[in-house]
Amino acid sequence: MKLNSITLAKRYSRALFELASENNELEVVTNDLKAIHKIFISNPEYIEQLSSPSLPSTAKQTIVDLLKQDAHPLVAKFIQMIFEYQHLDAVVLIIEYFNRLVNDKNKIVHANATTAVELSTSQKEQLATRLAQHLGANEVILATTIDPDIIGGVVVQADGKIIDGSLATKIAKIRRMLVK
CATH class of the missing domain: 3.40.30 (Glutaredoxin)
Structure with a gap:
């Protein structure tokens, strides 16, 4: 059974938020996610390309590797995981829910x-x-x-x-x- 985007975003964002909080890395993770959010918002074609069956997996992985390049290890693992589970189409929503959790905490x-x-x-x-x-x-x-x-x-x-x-x-x- 495939989860709907909102349920998926809430689960991933909560898990990432809890990990970042436990490791006292919430600020750096938040900043990295804001940068990734900005990339996807200003270039919506990235999500289309990464979700397209016509783009070879190696090309998709190259794009994902560029996204992870300067990211905090927790953010890099997060990006890789949602890519592997084919949930990159929900990355913007996940980050928005993550930011809500950060705002609630602060x-x-x-x-x-x-x-x-x-x-x-x-x-x-x-x-x-x-x-x-x-x-x-x-x-x-x-x-x-x-x-x-x-x-x-x-x-x-x-x-x-x-x-x-x-x-x-x-x-x-x-x-x-x-x-x-």
Whole structure:
């Protein structure tokens, strides 16, 4: 029975995360995986080539060897293993799940703030600091989106939660209260 990509990614990422943590090599493994992730994201044809039956195994192994060349031994073994088990098509997803585990351990939260206008750098820093306190995080990595429809205020999506402080939502609440 073949595992689906998400189940596979969760299993491999968890195993790699636990090994790196046990060996106190989490930071170096994370950095190597980020570099590999960047390679595959910027060159999606690599995955296609490595998964293609038309490319000879020796050519595939040469590409994999290049990926492993400067990698930490744990990362090199990981890349070789997923190549041998023909799971390189899931490498990006595996690394993304690995990064989630690292972020959870380090209490790093990724958030998206939607505002009606562009926030200044100091406003972004202030919002990230307040969100970190609110969410119990050590750090909040904040991305921003502009949506004039929210009129004012901010809508934040972080850690599976939505914090809606938009003026549009407040007006809608007042409208519902007046209609009652």
